[in-house]
Amino acid sequence: MADPFPSPYLHRPAALADAPAVHALVAACERELLGRAExxxxxxAADLALPGVDPALDTLLVHDTAGRLAGRAWVHGGRRSAVDVHPGHRGRGLGAALLDWAEARARRAGGERLSQTVPDGDRAAVELLRSRGYEPFVAQWLLEIAMPAEPVVPGPPPPGVTLRSFRPGDERAAYExxxxxxxxxxxxxxxxxxxxxxxxGLDSFAPSLSPVAFADGQMVGAVLSLDAPDAREGYVERVAVRRDHRGRGLARxxxxxxxxxxxxxxxRSCTLWTHSEAGALPLYQRLGMTVRRGCAVYGKALGPG
Known part of the structure; x- marks a missing residue:
């Protein structure tokens, strides 16, 4: 079978040791599109080590003849994928070849539908996906709130509810x-x-920035935050309130x-992601958050390859 990647590019699976190189590639793509690495x-590193990901089978790196990383593909469980091509190597067919590889890998893994998240502003990626039969099915938004002064925390917790910061031992309760x-x-x-x-489990997880709520000895609400060493703003990774405690202002x-x-x-600012399936956008907007940018999850049913 002919090599699907244009000459003189070389390709191989990724290893955990390749995480810094993949990060540099993704950061270059983000700076080109967004003006900053996010x-x-x-x-x-977490994506490469996820349960169900075998780097030898589920990843592919494409290098130029000087050994520089030009593109990468990643597939998880035959359902989700990511494809990135360095801005200096675009227009040479690498994106299409990596997408073909991702679909073939997803089929071999038993996947029936493959999805990929693409920023709204990446017109080339959107056009490529649409030309291959992908359609958007979930909208996502990165929200931000400016904090020029210390935010005011509204009132005490609801009756019977106590708040504190996340502690070791809270992991399983937060998971559930x-x-x-x-x-x-x-x-x-x-x-x-x-x-x-x-x-x-991320190195950037910040327990002191992650308030949790308890009632009758059980966790009923949590906001989990990340804080990378060089982060210029705060980031909320997850927000959840137990169903029987909603409508009491606990999330706010x-x-x-x-x-x-x-x-x-x-x-002096804080961000979080939400999407159309969660239905939480109005809540965040009432808190004063605004949309910084959007993206969409594109999906495609995988027929026989």
Whole structure:
């Protein structure tokens, strides 16, 4: 079979040791498109080490003849994928070849539908995906709030509820709480190992910036925050309130606590992602958050390859 990648590019699977190089590639793509790098190194490393990801089978790196990383593809569980091509190597067919590889890998893994998240401003990627039969099915928004002064935390907690910062030993309770809440819209419940790898197991997880709420000895609300060493702003990774405690202002209270903790850490803005399936955009907007940018999740049913 002919090599699908144009000459003189070389390709091989990734290894965990390649995380810094992949991070540099992703950062270059983000600077070109967004004017700043947003993805942290620990997130790239976590993706390579996720349960269900075999780097030897589920990743591909493309290098030029000088050994510089020109592109990469990543597939998880035959369902999700990511493809990036360095700005200096675009227009040479690498994106199409990596997308073909990702679809073939997803089919071999038993996937029936493959998805990929693309920023709204990446017109070339959107056109490529649409030309291959992908359609958007979920909208996502990066929200931000400016904090020129210390945020005001509204009133005391609801009766019977206490607040404190996240502590060691809270991990399992936070997992159950957030996955129970996300079960209302997510297609698949994560295992604890996968969930932890993407949240409390990250090097950037910040317990002191992550307020949690308890009632009758059980966790009923949580805001989990990240704080990378070189971060210029705060970032909220997850927000969840148990169903029987909603409508009491608990999410608003926890978010304000998280914003205030980030302000006291030195951050003058805070961000979080939400999407159309969660239905939480109005809540965040009432808190004063605005949309910085959007992206969409594109999906395609995989027929026989």
């Amino acid at each position: 993805t942290e190194l620990d997130r790239i 709480l957030t996955e129970d809440a996300f079960d209302e819209w997510q297609a698949r419940r994560k295992s604890y190992e996968e969930w932890a790898r993407l949240s409390v 209270l926890l978010l304000r606590e998280a914003f205030r903790a980030n302000y006291l850490r030195g951050h």
